Amino acid sequence: MVEPELIRAAQSGDRDALITLLREIEQHVYRTAYYILNNEQDALDAAQEALIRIYTKINSYEEKAQFKTWVQRIVTNICIDKFRRTKPSVSIDEHEMVFQDKQDVEFEVMSTYVAKDIQDAINKLPEHHRTVIVLRYLQDLSYNEIADCLDLPLNTVKSYLFRARQQLQNLLQEYQKGGVTG
Amino acid sequence: MKCEEVVEWMHRYLDHDLGEAETTQMLQHVAKCPECAENFSMLRALSRELEDLPQVSPRFSLVDAIMPQLDAIDEARKEQSSTVQEMSPVPAAFESLKRSSSSEQKAKTKWLNSMVGRMSVGAAAAAVVLGFAIWGYQPEQIENADSMLMSSGAPQDSNSEEQSAQRMYLKSDQGDITNQAEGSAIAPDSSNDPVTEGSMQPNADQPDESNGTELKTPEAPGDQESVKPSAEGPSSQDKGKQEVNSSPSSDSGNTQKSMDSGQGTEQKKPDTSEGSASTPNDKDGRSASESNDELDETFSAQTIIPNQDTPAQGSETDNAGTGTESGATGGQQGLMAPEQGIAAPTGTKEWKSPDGSYVVMLLGDQLSIYAKSANDPDVLNLIEQRSVEGTLKSGSWSKDSQQFNYEMDKDGATTKDIFKVSTSSNVSPAK
Numbered sequence: 001m002v003e004p005e006l007i008r009a010a011q012s013g014d015r016d017a018l019i020t021l022l023r024e025i026e027q028h029v030y031r032t033a034y035y036i037l038n039n040e041q042d043a044l045d046a047a048q049e050a051l052i053r054i055y056t057k058i059n060s061y062e063e064k065a066q067f068k069t070w071v072q073r074i075v076t077n078i079c080i081d082k083f084r085r086t087k088p089s090v091s092i093d094e095h096e097m098v099f100q101d102k103q104d105v106e107f108e109v110m111s112t113y114v115a116k117d118i119q120d121a122i123n124k125l126p127e128h129h130r131t132v133i134v135l136r137y138l139q140d141l142s143y144n145e146i147a148d149c150l151d152l153p154l155n156t157v158k159s160y161l162f163r164a165r166q167q168l169q170n171l172l173q174e175y176q177k178g179g180v181t182g
Numbered sequence: 183m184k185c186e187e188v189v190e191w192m193h194r195y196l197d198h199d200l201g202e203a204e205t206t207q208m209l210q211h212v213a214k215c216p217e218c219a220e221n222f223s224m225l226r227a228l229s230r231e232l233e234d235l236p237q238v239s240p241r242f243s244l245v246d247a248i249m250p251q252l253d254a255i256d257e258a259r260k261e262q263s264s265t266v267q268e269m270s271p272v273p274a275a276f277e278s279l280k281r282s283s284s285s286e287q288k289a290k291t292k293w294l295n296s297m298v299g300r301m302s303v304g305a306a307a308a309a310v311v312l313g314f315a316i317w318g319y320q321p322e323q324i325e326n327a328d329s330m331l332m333s334s335g336a337p338q339d340s341n342s343e344e345q346s347a348q349r350m351y352l353k354s355d356q357g358d359i360t361n362q363a364e365g366s367a368i369a370p371d372s373s374n375d376p377v378t379e380g381s382m383q384p385n386a387d388q389p390d391e392s393n394g395t396e397l398k399t400p401e402a403p404g405d406q407e408s409v410k411p412s413a414e415g416p417s418s419q420d421k422g423k424q425e426v427n428s429s430p431s432s433d434s435g436n437t438q439k440s441m442d443s444g445q446g447t448e449q450k451k452p453d454t455s456e457g458s459a460s461t462p463n464d465k466d467g468r469s470a471s472e473s474n475d476e477l478d479e480t481f482s483a484q485t486i487i488p489n490q491d492t493p494a495q496g497s498e499t500d501n502a503g504t505g506t507e508s509g510a511t512g513g514q515q516g517l518m519a520p521e522q523g524i525a526a527p528t529g530t531k532e533w534k535s536p537d538g539s540y541v542v543m544l545l546g547d548q549l550s551i552y553a554k555s556a557n558d559p560d561v562l563n564l565i566e567q568r569s570v571e572g573t574l575k576s577g578s579w580s581k582d583s584q585q586f587n588y589e590m591d592k593d594g595a596t597t598k599d600i601f602k603v604s605t606s607s608n609v610s611p612a613k
Contacts, residue, residue, distance in 0.1 A: 015256070019245060019252075022245045023243070023245050026240065026243070026244045026245055027237075027239050027240070029244075030238070030239065030240045030244060031237060031238055031239075034238045035235070035238075040241075043240075044240060044241075044244070047240065047244050048244050048247060048248050051244055051245060051248055052248055052251055052252065052255070055248075055252055055255065056255055077569070080569060081571060084568075084571075084599070115231070115234065115235060115236060118228075118231050118232065118235065119235070126566055127568075128566065128567050128568070133232065136197065136232075137229075137232040137233055137235060138235060138237075142197075142198075142199075143197065143199060151546070151548065151569075152548070152567065156564060156567065158193070158194075159564060160567075161193065161197065162189075162190065162193040165193060165196075165225060165228060165229070168228055168232075169224055169225065169228055172228065
């Protein structure tokens with residue numbers, strides 16, 4: 001949780017405050033990017049882009065919105081953008097490369113086998129479903145906060161989330177049955 | 183309680199959205215219904231696993247990594263602010279427009295300046311007034327006003343040489359008369375120019391529009407330029423009118439576009455608001471006070487022209503001035519004014535698939551694809567929602583209703599995207 005005083009200081013032109021603020025949100029920004037894009041390099045790029053955007057646009061943040069949703073809105077927009085741009089062009093080679101790359105990272109961070117399955121399954125969700133899942137579970141946002149973040153009606157957020165969970169469940173069942181896991 | 187309803191409650195329970203009473207009710211059902219019980223335990227397990235996903239962290243400090251870029255941004259800002267300070271009377275938007283203009287445009291500017299050399303002082307003063315009016319007014323503009331401005335800017339630009347030439351003739355004709363007379367003499371003429379030009383060339387600005395901001399930016403100075411000659415002298419009333427007139431008329435040729443560009447890019451905004459955003463304020467600010475006096479003087483000389491008293495009316499009515507004024511200036515514009523009013527609030531677009539089973543809706547920058555329920559045609563199931571980058575240019579269904587193709591325009595680049603019905607409906611849950 002970023003202190004309002006820090007945000008105000010940053011907005012009034014205190015560069016140190018702004019940098020401190022960026023350091024505080026850096027992890028959250030990266031986490032969202034990582035789970036939406038499912039690729040470390042893309043996530044690093046997207047998170048940096050988001051931080052730069054926050055740096056330049058800090059004055060456009062208004063206190064009536066929650067700072068964390070404002071931040072997440074920026075990251076998710078960048079990610080969805082990136083996701084769309086890269087998705088059609090991902091060749092099989094690239095895919096494998098990414099996968100290997102990821103394994104190293106995952107080796108450290110993944111505690112269970114199941115987590116990897118889930119992450120694969122998340123990766124198969126349509127972008128908005130995936131985004132909603134990430135905001136709900138990685139950022140711990142409420143329905144309302146997700147709606148603010150993505151500019152979606154509350155009911156749409158709910159139905160995305162419900163459907164996403166249903167899809168994840170189906171996918172994970174498939175994994176268990178057929179051993180689709182790679 | 184139906185199982186379907188219970189499933190929804192389960193989801194809400196997982197998201198801490200279910201009240202105590204509802205939770206009890208849901209659990210009671212689950213206790214009795216083995217199917218729901220299984221479903222519930224699976225959902226709970228899944229939700230727990232999602233909650234336990236590793237909290238990944240970047241390998242290095244991202245803030246440190248972007249520090250050089252942040253420094254560069256600060257540098258750029260400092261430079262910018264110092265330039266703006268030097269030129270303080272000229273608003274930043276105008277400045278940046280000038281800077282970003284192409285060399286070709288600069289050549290044109292020079293040409294214009296040399297031709298209009300003696301007027302440039304007056305023009306600069308007018309530009310300042312115009313600029314401040316814009317800044318003051320901008321937030322109140324309807325989004326769609328952008329497009330109207332844009333379309334007004336474009337035809338003007340394409341004719342700027344012609345126009346300024348025309349004006350010049352006018353001026354040289356009346357060169358001996360006093361400034362005021364000159365101003366008002368120009369008013370009726372120049373106000374008519376854009377109308378005819380705007381309405382005759384509704385297409386002329388379309389290519390500009392679709393080519394996006396790159397073209398747009400260099401144009402804007404041209405626009406400014408074309409305003410300059412007429413802005414010379416105290417006849418800001420002339421300018422106001424010209425812009426008002428041209429916006430509805432050219433808009434009428436491009437109603438569709440006004441919707442598209444309603445969500446225009448950030449870049450576009452400053453450019454375009456320059457044109458018409460200024461209109462009402464301009465009128466308020468200047469024609470009400472200053473040019474009224476002038477009008478009185480010139481009235482006797484030019485009583486034939488009905489336009490002359492319209493700006494005064496317009497100035498009293500602020501935004502509505504557009505309507506009033508164009509109504510008074512001619513039947514042609516009068517007809518167009520309502521159209522402009524209709525075009526402005528439009529924000530939603532819809533495409534039905536040929537077989538009627540899917541609907542795509544554009545709301546703001548969200549593109550939503552709905553499937554019509556087989557049981558109840560009034561029920562729409564959301565299949566997918568996408569956000570559109572930039573503006574949506576066009577969209578259409580394939581004949582077999584399986585694909586929705588659309589084109590987006592962002593910063594001048596056109597991207598195509600396809601939404602396939604079959605793939606995503608596979609993913610939607612089977613009930």
